[in-house]
Amino acid sequence: DTAVSQTPKYLVTQMGNDKSIKCEQNLGHDTMYWYKQDSKKFLKIMFSYNNKELIINETVPNRFSPKSPDKAHLNLHINSLELGDSAVYFCASSQERRGSTEAFFGQGTRLTVV
Amino acid sequence: AQSVAQPEDQVNVAEGNPLTVKCTYSVSGNPYLFWYVQYPNRGLQFLLKYITGDNLVKGSYGFEAEFNKSQTSFHLKKPSALVSDSALYFCAVRDYGSGNTGKLIFGQGTTLQVKP
Numbered sequence: 001d002t003a004v005s006q007t008p009k010y011l012v013t014q015m016g017n018d019k020s021i022k023c024e025q026n027l028g029h030d031t032m033y034w035y036k037q038d039s040k041k042f043l044k045i046m047f048s049y050n051n052k053e054l055i056i057n058e059t060v061p062n063r064f065s066p067k068s069p070d071k072a073h074l075n076l077h078i079n080s081l082e083l084g085d086s087a088v089y090f091c092a093s094s095q096e097r098r099g100s101t102e103a104f105f106g107q108g109t110r111l112t113v114v
Numbered sequence: 115a116q117s118v119a120q121p122e123d124q125v126n127v128a129e130g131n132p133l134t135v136k137c138t139y140s141v142s143g144n145p146y147l148f149w150y151v152q153y154p155n156r157g158l159q160f161l162l163k164y165i166t167g168d169n170l171v172k173g174s175y176g177f178e179a180e181f182n183k184s185q186t187s188f189h190l191k192k193p194s195a196l197v198s199d200s201a202l203y204f205c206a207v208r209d210y211g212s213g214n215t216g217k218l219i220f221g222q223g224t225t226l227q228v229k230p
Contacts, residue, residue, distance in 0.1 A: 004157075033217065041152075041202060041222075041223045042222060043204065043220040043223075044220075045219075048216075048217060100146055100163065100165040100208075102148055102160045104160065105150075105158040105159075107156060107157040108155075108156070108157050
């Protein structure tokens, strides 16, 4: 069983569209994250939820809205997509937000905006 | 603010030779340090971590890392490289800044190329 799974794996869409990426973890972790990997492979945190509560909201445009219906799921909705949103988006989870536990990552969603 | 630096964009090594991927960090307290590997078109896989204790940490696939507090470094090492080790490697530190969010802060990544 995949520990952290994201869907879809690939997403090609036109500018101005709205799209969602789903993430689920079956590890029983309390904390989930969204990271963005840009074209230079740099990884940056976007959001984090702990037990369905938003705890990190980095400088991300309002067009990006995370939603956590329960602690096993963290979805990412993006409105009015722009060319600059093209990137790989990774979902991750960890047992706790403080402390020594490592994060487990999904396989990523490659978003291409045309 | 916490930060991590990987000074080399790419490391090239011949198969069978030892490899080192460098990482330096800057934190305000005791660091929690991690190494991850990313194979092409794949997610990040956890390799190893340093929390406390022995400065030499052993991890997956024969990798190890040496924590050096005086040099604020956490270099990744392997005694004998394999072609299959070729990938992108990330060093990360857990954030203990304001809010104590616990997010991972990643270095820029180092591409390891192992040649037969």
